[in-house]
Amino acid sequence: MPHDAEREAPIASEESPLLGDAVESNTADDVPVAQELPTAKLVAVLLSVWIGVFLSSLDTTVISTLLAPISSEFNSFASLSWITTAYLIAQAALQPLFGKLTDIYGRRGGLLACNTLFAVGTLLCGFARDEYGMIAGRILAGAGGGGMTAISSIVATDLVPLRRRGVVQGGGNLAYGTGAALGGLYGGIVNDTIGWRWAFILQIPIIVVSSIFVFLYVNIPIKKIEGPRHKRVDYLGALNLVMFLMLFLLALNTGGTLVPWTHPLVLIALSLSVVFLAGFIYTEKFIAKEPVIPLKSLQDRTVLASCLTMLFMVMSVYCVYFFIPIYSMLRGASATAAGVNLMPFSVGISIGSLGAGLIMNRTGRYYRLGLASMFVFNLGTGLFCTFTLHTPRWPQMLYLLFFGMGYGATLTVGLLSLIAAVKHSEQATTTSSSYLFRATGGTIGAAVGSAVFQTSLRTHLLKQLGDGEEAGEVIRRVLQDFGEVAKLVQPWKGEVTDAYMSALRMVFTVGFALGTLGLLTIAAMRENKLHKTLDRR
Template sequence: MNQRTEDAPPPSRLVILGLLLGIILATLDGTIVGTALPTIVGELGGLEHFSWVVTAYLLTAAVSTPIWGKAGDLYGRKGSYLASITVFLIGSVLCGLAQDIGQLIAFRALQGLGAGGLFVGALALIGTLLPPAQAGRSQSMIGVLLPAAMIGGPLLGGFLTDQLDWRWVFYVNVPVGAAALLIVGLLIRLPSTRSTARVDYAGAALLTVGILALTLLGTWGGTTYDWFSPQITGLALLTAAALAAFVRVELRAPEPIVPPRLFRDRNFTLAQVLTFLAGAAMLGAASYLPQYMQFVRGMSSTRSGLLLLPLMLGMMGAQLYIGRAVGHGGAYRAYPIVGGAVATAGSLALLTVGVGTATAVTSALTFVLGAGLGCLMQPALLITMNSAEPRDMGAASGTTTLLRTIGGSLGVAVLGSVYTGRLAGTLTDRLGPEGERLAGGHQLTPAALGDLPGPVRDAFRAGVSGGLHGVMVGTAALCALTFAAAWLIREVPLRSSTGATPGTAPEAAPEAGQPGSSPVAGPTTGRS
């Protein structure tokens, strides 16, 4: 009889580091390019298409995430993870070699295709190697890396562009990715997995269409096209039709991309709701607070990023604490309830920020919001891993990553519409037609604002403050919904075993009552 996984020594810190490197790559590359874009466009041209350098990456990453997760479940998580790193690195090198904007967009799409498997692959392998009861610390590190990469990405991108060349924004991925390949390839040993099941191609195609349409809707709505224009209405209808058809296909598919059985577990479903809403609140706040810092407080891009450090530190501290507390046997249900309340209070506290508010006060207030979001995101990840059966670990990781990505994209789009509307309204009220023209412009930079007449400058700063207030009201509403949803979570003991045996596929969980099985392990763990 083979010895069970729970009796094997836990993976070394070096192995965990190799998995976390993939998460660093995926998250950092979504934000690092922003500060390099002006230089890239200046050299390659194609100003009218530059936004697609970012959009192409996000689109293919979101579309491929659940497909990578399911491929790992069917054909082996280690191999799937290594393949995604390889595709990502090839795309990174090609991006650095791009000679025009069209090539760069195409190579960014390839890079995103690989990036979709980095986060989900790392989560699935952590879920395979460690049971949820022991994975809290590793998953809390993931919670630290997310805000650090989101806020640190623009700073690193600016530094590499200024000190070296914009192409190093992409080349820097190569040594990090190579280290991850070596560590995971040489040190992780998992049983080979072969499956006769086929990937759900129909489901993958419908999900791709739905996500593409939804992302374009969020990208174009209220900016390129009016929210009620035929183009946006058509995208909304296409999104609804594709996702409705996707649900029907998944209910019938032998091996669905997103198994409907996952959502029969109430805790799993609630964890996805928390992930979606918290992702929208986090990215929405992190995207529009720098606007206030730069336009109202006159900060540079680098300094405005540094002034968001309290937001990041609040998230990091909360997630590290929760990971350690749960890892020592603590309960987890109270954390998302407290997190929803604290995040709501933090959002409302930022409504006190105005044109005359001291920069230090504004920066400090973001800490409260960050701590609340940290108390939401870490338990959601733990609940997801605990609620999914071992055979669905990749699909569960892919689902939570996908929902966080979609939540963030929609949060930025919808809250951005609120921000723009409040800004335009203030400018029109104060300046009349001139304000309306100013609100519709896209070339006004913080530096250019200082050259405008005093009344125009004051009106714009008031408009930005009003826009931030609109964003914070929306963020508070999202956080209040997480507070309500968190009360429905049940305190289910975390599994103390992975449920897999070294001699069998990771999907094969020990049946309850078998020798070596945990009383809280097995297919029914976490089921309501």
């Protein structure tokens, strides 16, 4: 398959045309454009990168069912949250860099480097001797996993015309959603049968297969520039961006959870992040010849509107999503049943993403579709605010389906509107910018949701139970451990349950407000043409 009889050109250089074919035309900015591939070859390329997307997503959620056995082996419960946080921070901080780096060194080289990082990090986790080795492995795996996810989207944009790009995005979202849905289940089964370490080790053969496929099939032309490639890298801008994101996300992930918001770690990290952000903006605007993120693209109304929509919508998702299982368990569901109750959300993402892609492929338009997608998303989020302790199950499933459909459709519309608004030469870096806003939105949303829930819960507990000595002990117990709610006797249990429900409703209300901001920003987009050809002619 990688070598057709009539196409025997070597695949060793990404500066050569794609799979040996001549580059038939260039865009107006003189960047080589890959020729459209036959369906079989296109599927092979996309599957090779989607394997990485699946593993990256799986590795994000697999840790949820492995934290307890890992803490038992290392006798270090206090460092558990860092195992999760390290992966997310590394993933978010490095994703924005991959677009520009793959413009310079090629998509295949970038994917192979990310696959290697992911494999090394995952192996470190599997053979870690202590929590520090585990955290180091999660950092490397997060960096590689974030790169695989971002570059896969860029590769799809390179090979598929914008008119059909949304359909392909549905496939990528399906791979991501499947990995996220199976991660916890996979980790639990492997831990219960052969031990938690194998949950990491068994991923290695799959990433090796993915790397082989990437080497054979991903061969996309890049622009030839005279001189050493390393001189094109914006090192100062990259350093400032990574430091800003790492410090900012570190503060958000630790403040209010691991340490108080007034802790010196949080305050210093936030202050330094502002310094590095200012340094990044100055570098990109006045110093860098090839910026990591072209700030001038954010001056385009559609690009800015799309990025802000991603920011607010993902903030809303992460603010709300993790509290849906708490709502289910508050009503008496087991942890497993609460996880199963989330399935309509995953199904909705696939339906919404693929459906939006098919509509854009047929109509060539996205503006009204984007408004409708955000409306459906907000419909689901707003209906969460109507939840009570006696809401039947079928409305819960329906609201989650709306929530997922709107989310998946808006992700697809937002990405395509953003790419359609920029030149071909900027589509990789602009795609990475969207992942920057998404990753940052997720971290902010999770922090906001947690802060709102904890503050509201404490307020309602004091209101419901009063400030007596026995009430104070009950409040302390239920704030530290959700499992204590089920152990309470009446009337304490009823009052605590009502307080929890009030706090959850406040979180859902904040999520709805964030989604409303996303609806306002998506309305500011302009309609750009979705071309039927890769050269956009």
